Structure formats: structure tokens, C-alpha cells
Amino acid sequence: MEKKRQELKNILATNNYKLTAQRDLILQILTDNEGEHLSAEEIYNIVKQQDNGIGLATVYRTLELFGELGIVQQLNFDDNCRRYELEGNNDEHHHHLICIDCGTVIEFNDQILEDFEADLEKGYNFSVTEHSIKFYGYCEDC
Amino acid sequence: MEKKRQELKNILATNNYKLTAQRDLILQILTDNEGEHLSAEEIYNIVKQQDNGIGLATVYRTLELFGELGIVQQLNFDDNCRRYELEGNNDEHHHHLICIDCGTVIEFNDQILEDFEADLEKGYNFSVTEHSIKFYGYCEDC
DNA sequence: TGTTATTTGAGAATGAATATCAATTCCTGA
């Protein structure tokens, strides 16, 4: 059992979930396509090439589970479907520039927002656990 | 014809749309409920009290149109439906703190982000037209 | 006021996501 698989097994076991071939495979696909922002349907189509017995519901369930466990991050680009990407191990979040013409998504890291967040927490007595920043506009080519 | 109605008529006419009783009424409802973040369905239910012949599709169509015309802003709180609020006349955007427990939404204004946005535009050769910032976490009561 | 293109209402259609449930699979403890 290779390292990635064992790691997944540990995370799952810690939370009382089982390691299944399907969960393993989906994580594999996500790893292979790191940097993409795939939808459940897209992931399903890729996964099917390696296990064409897999069900779409399983893909949805697994992505939901991975979200809970912090393995993937759920993204919303306002294009009528949820998208997913592997969550980095470090705490360094990145955010997105979304072209409203061609749909291109550019990633950027934030540093600035940490201070801002701290101020908000004090000002509103609100405990921030996550944030999502999206800038819409036109990319270089549009 | 009161002022608000005339204003709406002008905006619509400028863009080759007609002023209808339904459009007028929906704007009325949005104005009456300023500060709320209503979904199309919620708006439909309120509107129906004053015109119970109105169709849900008309509400959707009108909100879509108002979005195009910059009359309303479309919001997405990841609660499975689009929400709408009147766009302020000034350019001052506000953003949201969303409680992942009780769903409370707190608004805040941003100033800080203007500089950040300018840097992004230069750095990525990207022309920003809009941005959306959401912080998720726990509100005072949760 | 009549003409015409726009808009509307009703309901069908779409499509992403979730629920259902019997069959299968994983894990544990003997």
C-alpha cells in the first residue's frame, strides 16, 4: 500500500470512515489533475475510464466527504456547478480571478487579507474560519 | 407617476425595455425590503400578495434583467439559491460575513481592497469589474 | 386608437445535486 493511500486510510479511519477503492481512485484523479477546477461530472467522466462501474452518486458523496475532511476545497465560480480542488497541506489559501468573458480562472495568493480578517473578527465579534475572494473582470486575452 | 417609477422607466427605456406593472412592483418590493437578501422565491411570495396573478417566471426574468441593468446585485451565499439586493447608487460595495451555523449574514464595507485590486490588475494584466468577498465562520451567538 | 414587438403566465423541461434501497464491500474480533 503506497504512501498516499495509507495517508487517506488514516484520515478516513480517524473519522470512522472506511477506505474503499472508489475513494482511493477519486483522490488519485484529483491528484493527477491538480491545478484544475473540476466539477463532479467532470471527475466522474475521468474516473469512469479507470472504473466504469462507478456511480455518479458515489462521486458526489465522496467529494462531499472529502470536503468535510478538508481534503478538497469546494469552489463556486457561478457557472451552475460546484467545483473541487485539492486543499493544500499548508494554510496558504489562494483565490481566483475569473474572466466573465472566456471563463479563464487565474489563481493568486493573498497575504494582505490576514490583517483585514483580524480587524473584522474584532469589529463584528465574528470568528472567521474560511474566506472566499473572487474578482471578476476581463483577462489578458478578452 | 412617482419619482421611483419614472426613474425605472428611464433606465428601461434607455435599454429598449418597457415599463410594466410587474417590473414596477418587483422594484417596489425590493425597495421595501432593502437590507434583506431575498431569493427569487421569497420575492415571488411577497409580490403575490399585491398581484396574485404574477408568475414565478416573471420574477426570475425581472431579477435577471435588473441584474443586467445594475439595479440589483446577485448574491451567492452557497445556500442553493441566488439572492438579490438593491445595488447602491454610489460605488461603495459591501460584502458579507456568513455564519456557517445559523446562517446570519452581516455586512461590512471595504476600503482596503481597492489597493489590493489595483495591484492585481497590474500583476495579472486583468481588468477587474467586480469582486466578491465572503468570510465564513461563527457569529456572536453561535 | 390601432399596430406591432415586447412581455407575461402557465406549465413543461432542464440539470445539478440528493435520497432511497437492495446488494456489495470493508473492517473487526474470534
Place this chain on the structure above:
DNA sequence: TCAGGAATTGATATTCATTCTCAAATAACA
């Protein structure tokens, strides 16, 4: 190593927000 029981899966039905369709109604303009 294997059997039992609970978790998981696949197939498919279902849900629900949103969009589409099209005939009837309406607003704007001459």
C-alpha cells in the same frame, strides 16, 4: 483466516432552483 455487522456503493428516482416554450396580453409609438 473468516464470518458478522455496519458502512458503502450503484442504479435510479426524486428534489428543487432555474430556464424554456408559446399562446395570450400589454406597452409604446405613430
